[in-house]
Amino acid sequence: MAFLHAVSTGKSATKSVLKSRSLTPYLLLAPGLIWLVTFFIIPIFSLGSTSTMVRPDGAQIGVYVQELRFANYVDAFIANQDQYIRSFVYAGLATILALLIAYPLAYAIAFKAGKYRNILLVLVIAPFFTSFLLRTIAWTQILADSGPVVSAIKVLPFVDELFRINNTSTAVVIGLAYNFLPFMTLPLYASLERIDPRTLEAAGDLYANGLTTFRKVTLPLSMPGLVAGTLLTFIPAAGDYVNAAILGNPGTKMIGNVIESRFFAVVDYPTAAALSFTLMATILILVTVYIRRSGTDELV
Amino acid sequence: MKKDINSLSPEARAIIRAQVSRRSVLAGVGAVSAAGLLAACGTGSSTGAAAVVDVSDTEKIVRWANWPLYLDFNEDTKVYPTLAAFESQSGLKVTYEEAIDDNNTFYGKVQGQLSIGSDIGYDIVTPTDWMAARFIEQGYAQKLDPANVPNKSNIRQVLSDVGYDKGRQYSLTWQSGFAGFGWNTQKLPKGVRTMDQLFAPANKGKVVVLSELRDTVGVIMLYQGVDPASNFTEDQFMNAIDFLKGKIADGFIRQVKGNSYAEDLKRGDANAVIGWSGDIFILKSESDGKFDFAIPESGGTLWSDNMLIPSTSTHKKNAEKLMNYYYEPAVAAEVAAYVNYICPVEAAQPELEKIDPALASSPFIFPDAATLAKVKVFRSLSADESTKFQTAFDEAIGN
Numbered sequence: 001m002a003f004l005h006a007v008s009t010g011k012s013a014t015k016s017v018l019k020s021r022s023l024t025p026y027l028l029l030a031p032g033l034i035w036l037v038t039f040f041i042i043p044i045f046s047l048g049s050t051s052t053m054v055r056p057d058g059a060q061i062g063v064y065v066q067e068l069r070f071a072n073y074v075d076a077f078i079a080n081q082d083q084y085i086r087s088f089v090y091a092g093l094a095t096i097l098a099l100l101i102a103y104p105l106a107y108a109i110a111f112k113a114g115k116y117r118n119i120l121l122v123l124v125i126a127p128f129f130t131s132f133l134l135r136t137i138a139w140t141q142i143l144a145d146s147g148p149v150v151s152a153i154k155v156l157p158f159v160d161e162l163f164r165i166n167n168t169s170t171a172v173v174i175g176l177a178y179n180f181l182p183f184m185t186l187p188l189y190a191s192l193e194r195i196d197p198r199t200l201e202a203a204g205d206l207y208a209n210g211l212t213t214f215r216k217v218t219l220p221l222s223m224p225g226l227v228a229g230t231l232l233t234f235i236p237a238a239g240d241y242v243n244a245a246i247l248g249n250p251g252t253k254m255i256g257n258v259i260e261s262r263f264f265a266v267v268d269y270p271t272a273a274a275l276s277f278t279l280m281a282t283i284l285i286l287v288t289v290y291i292r293r294s295g296t297d298e299l300v
Numbered sequence: 301m302k303k304d305i306n307s308l309s310p311e312a313r314a315i316i317r318a319q320v321s322r323r324s325v326l327a328g329v330g331a332v333s334a335a336g337l338l339a340a341c342g343t344g345s346s347t348g349a350a351a352v353v354d355v356s357d358t359e360k361i362v363r364w365a366n367w368p369l370y371l372d373f374n375e376d377t378k379v380y381p382t383l384a385a386f387e388s389q390s391g392l393k394v395t396y397e398e399a400i401d402d403n404n405t406f407y408g409k410v411q412g413q414l415s416i417g418s419d420i421g422y423d424i425v426t427p428t429d430w431m432a433a434r435f436i437e438q439g440y441a442q443k444l445d446p447a448n449v450p451n452k453s454n455i456r457q458v459l460s461d462v463g464y465d466k467g468r469q470y471s472l473t474w475q476s477g478f479a480g481f482g483w484n485t486q487k488l489p490k491g492v493r494t495m496d497q498l499f500a501p502a503n504k505g506k507v508v509v510l511s512e513l514r515d516t517v518g519v520i521m522l523y524q525g526v527d528p529a530s531n532f533t534e535d536q537f538m539n540a541i542d543f544l545k546g547k548i549a550d551g552f553i554r555q556v557k558g559n560s561y562a563e564d565l566k567r568g569d570a571n572a573v574i575g576w577s578g579d580i581f582i583l584k585s586e587s588d589g590k591f592d593f594a595i596p597e598s599g600g601t602l603w604s605d606n607m608l609i610p611s612t613s614t615h616k617k618n619a620e621k622l623m624n625y626y627y628e629p630a631v632a633a634e635v636a637a638y639v640n641y642i643c644p645v646e647a648a649q650p651e652l653e654k655i656d657p658a659l660a661s662s663p664f665i666f667p668d669a670a671t672l673a674k675v676k677v678f679r680s681l682s683a684d685e686s687t688k689f690q691t692a693f694d695e696a697i698g699n
Binding site: 055057058059060061062079083137140141144145146147162164166167245248249250251252253257258260261262263264265266267268 | 402404405407408411434437438504505548553554555556557563567568569683684686687690691694695696697698699
């Protein structure tokens with residue numbers, strides 16, 4: 001079309017070329033936008049509208065009517081605050097644990113691995129080749145009452161005969177930290193690897209010892225990776241319910257387990273929707289505050 | 301559901317055990333939740349769909365959704381022998397899918413489509429009693445034409461009339477099983493036959509119970525002298541919930557889960573469980589009697605999975621043909637020999653004797669009157685009760 005126009009009248013040709021050019025970004029955006037609208041915006045609205053519905057007395061299972069009952073949020077939160085708080089505590093602990101493991105690991109891969117660097121990176125990603133579920137189930141074997149870890153710890157003199165790890169909060173946190181470890185390691189590696197070794201040499205020239213160099217040079221330069229890694233670990237961990245279901249006990253359930261149970265077992269869609277929304281909002285607030293405070297908003 | 305998986309390699313068995321759990325909450329995590337969320341949008345009306353046209357005569361197909369490992373399967377030829385025989389005999393093409401591994405998740409997946417009357421892709425579904433009751437009550441099941449299912453009369457007496465489907469007008473039992481006590485015979489050589497033995501001091505932190513409300517609470521209610529088949533009151537139900545909460549708070553109950561409890565038994569994390577007969581029967585045969593099962597002295601529960609034709613099916617007559625076929629004694633015996641659950645066709649016993657005499661005398665497959673007298677079927681709950689009781693149960697187990 002535009003081409004034909006260009007042949008007939010030179011003046012309008014420039015116009016229509018400009019016009020089609022200005023359309024290009026939208027066309028490029030279209031697939032992503034359509035995807036977002038279909039699978040995020042519409043479900044979010046449906047979720048929001050479900051969250052204020054009410055079950056009429058005597059109605060069939062799964063039937064809810066819209067009454068704009070915002071008290072659903074309060075009820076849902078009060079009834080499940082234990083699991084709610086627990087989710088953030090576990091996710092926080094798992095994030096710290098993952099950071100403690102991942103930082104030295106990423107550091108070693110970035111600076112010390114030499115020719116083994118690529119192999120080590122593949123090993124970090126390798127667990128993703130198997131199902132998340134199977135990897136978590138594997139931990140129940142490792143942490144079993146008569147398994148290697150518990151047996152080894154029981155050798156110590158002060159350990160109770162009833163000591164166990166499976167089906168405790170410890171197991172849940174270990175599982176969370178393990179499952180999201182690659183999300184912590186890879187961003188850390190990416191930013192550590194970018195550090196110019198000459199800056200470290202310069203620190204040494206200026207009489208900084210190893211610790212000071214790390215504190216004043218390496219750590220600040222790796223902040224973008226650290227922030228990205230902690231977020232990528234914390235956010236999915238807070239909403240996770242697989243680890244709590246497989247490695248936990250009735251006293252270690254997280255908010256994801258409650259949402260799952262309300263949705264499928266009780267068929268209480270409004271409570272499930274209200275809890276999902278509250279979870280999303282809380283994570284959003286925490287993340288915003290975190291990014292602001294760590295002063296890396298331009299990097300994330 | 302877990303069936304005879306002895307023929308698989310140990311690794312494959314471990315994976316199936318761990319993953320394919322009958323009522324596992326984790327099944328199909330992401331996809332299903334998304335489907336469920338979308339389905340939730342369409343929950344406004346759910347009073348069954350408009351009448352569908354039966355195109356059985358032109359479309360020679362049946363699509364069947366069943367639980368995993370719940371039909372005789374030949375590992376070598378990779379075919380379901382009874383199903384293949386049906387196909388050549390009837391000229392119908394059967395699509396068999398192991399599409400159900402949790403009643404609730406399956407319901408969440410198909411409910412939205414059922415409520416707007418759009419095809420769910422199955423002509424036979426196989427939900428457990430209480431879920432079958434929900435299908436029938438909500439108008440999501442089609443009435444069977446008795447003329448097309450003459451073998452219906454072969455159904456075992458105790459299953460022929462159930463609360464949610466008087467005279468079996470909509471449903472036919474696929475297989476049944478018991479819930480009771482399972483235990484590790486090396487750790488508990490005296491066995492577990494009473495609730496006090498289950499919660500003996502030595503079992504502290506070593507007891508796992510089912511996340512299936514009707515089985516766990518049913519067994520507890522029977523222990524408290526309440527018949528779960530009767531018209532029990534809310535207080536009586538909540539008493540059982542309190543008992544359960546107490547045992548969780550005391551640290552006796554380690555975890556509440558679907559049939560991955562079999563893994564806990566094998567790993568030694570659990571000494572004793574409230575579990576399902578078929579699972580423990582298989583464990584027992586795999587381990588030279590390291591595990592055993594008993595119906596509690598105070599009574600156990602009897603559950604069944606039931607074949608239903610969903611309201612959206614356009615191949616009703618074909619589906620009825622298939623149901624009828626599986627109620628032939630010889631065919632039922634072949635299935636029983638593989639799945640080891642309670643066979644719904646009593647007349648299959650002499651047929652099974654020809655295949656495997658030992659199995660034919662098993663009270664787990666052909667229970668005698670004395671065994672059946674000890675078990676109850678949990679009564680159907682009204683929608684209000686179901687919501688309230690399920691919430692109470694889920695809160696008790698930490699959700």
